[in-house]
Amino acid sequence: MTEREKMLAGMLYSPADPELRAMHLRVKKLCQKYNKLSPASHKKRDKLIKKIFGKTGENIVVQGPIYFDYGVNTTVGENFFANYDCIILDVNKVTIGDNCMIAPNVCIFSATHPVRAEERYNGVELGLPVTIGDNCWIGGGAIINPGVTLGNNVVVASGSVVTKSFGDNVVIGGNPARILKEL
Numbered sequence: 001m002t003e004r005e006k007m008l009a010g011m012l013y014s015p016a017d018p019e020l021r022a023m024h025l026r027v028k029k030l031c032q033k034y035n036k037l038s039p040a041s042h043k044k045r046d047k048l049i050k051k052i053f054g055k056t057g058e059n060i061v062v063q064g065p066i067y068f069d070y071g072v073n074t075t076v077g078e079n080f081f082a083n084y085d086c087i088i089l090d091v092n093k094v095t096i097g098d099n100c101m102i103a104p105n106v107c108i109f110s111a112t113h114p115v116r117a118e119e120r121y122n123g124v125e126l127g128l129p130v131t132i133g134d135n136c137w138i139g140g141g142a143i144i145n146p147g148v149t150l151g152n153n154v155v156v157a158s159g160s161v162v163t164k165s166f167g168d169n170v171v172i173g174g175n176p177a178r179i180l181k182e183l
Contacts, residue, residue: 007091008073012114012124015091020070027052027071035065056080057098069111076100077134092127092146097134103158105141108132112146133168153183 001009003017015021034048049062052071057078066086068074073090077098084104088094092110110127113120128147132138136150139158144150149165156162157173157180166172169183 007125007127008093010092010126010128012119012126014123015125016123023070023072027068030071031066031068034062037064039063062086073110082106083140090127091125093129093131095129096132097136097152099135100132100137102138103140103142106138106144107142108138108144110146139173155183 003013003020006013007020030048030052034045034052037045037048049060050056052068053074053076054072055075057076057080059078060076060080062082063084065084066082067088069089069091071090073092074088074094076096077100079099080096082102086102087107089109089111094108094110108130110130111125112127113125130144130146131149132144133150133152133154135153136155138144138156139160141158142156142160142162144162148162150156150162151166151168153169154166155171156177157171160173160177161175162172163176166179170179171181171183172178173180
């Protein structure tokens with residue numbers, strides 16, 4: 001298996017692999033360019049953001065600045081909105097459904113590190129996929145951790161740390177996040 005295949009399979013992989021380093025550098029340059037564009041440059045921004053994401057719907061709005069590990073591992077559906085300072089560490093798949101809104105300073109992490117110190121110090125990493133269903137709203141400053149799946153119609157309260165998966169039609173909040181209300 002290539003290091004990229006290992007990465008996407010949730011196995012330990014080396015981020016120093018030349019293919020991964022090239023992909024990482026590519027998205028860093030694209031994000032830097034995107035973040036410098038004037039908000040009035042709608043056409044340029046729209047074209048560039050579609051180069052960053054792996055796949056998007058037609059109608060998306062992303063405020064800068066934005067940051068990704070690879071970009072191509074993230075897909076978003078129709079009517080997607082991300083506010084300022086969105087960070088998506090997408091070493092594994094990050095899938096976001098239709099009609100989703102992300103507030104400022106939200107972090108979505110598919111990237112993680114081994115628990116065993118000797119593995120961490122050997123420079124290997126791993127990632128677990130993150131899936132966010134349709135019609136979700138992620139409140140400001142929320143953190144979505146690796147391996148989390150959120151169902152449809154989920155609201156994540158501001159400042160929450162989501163460490164486990166939740167089903168449809170709930171408001172979750174806290175650290176660690178728990179169900180606050182059924183919808």
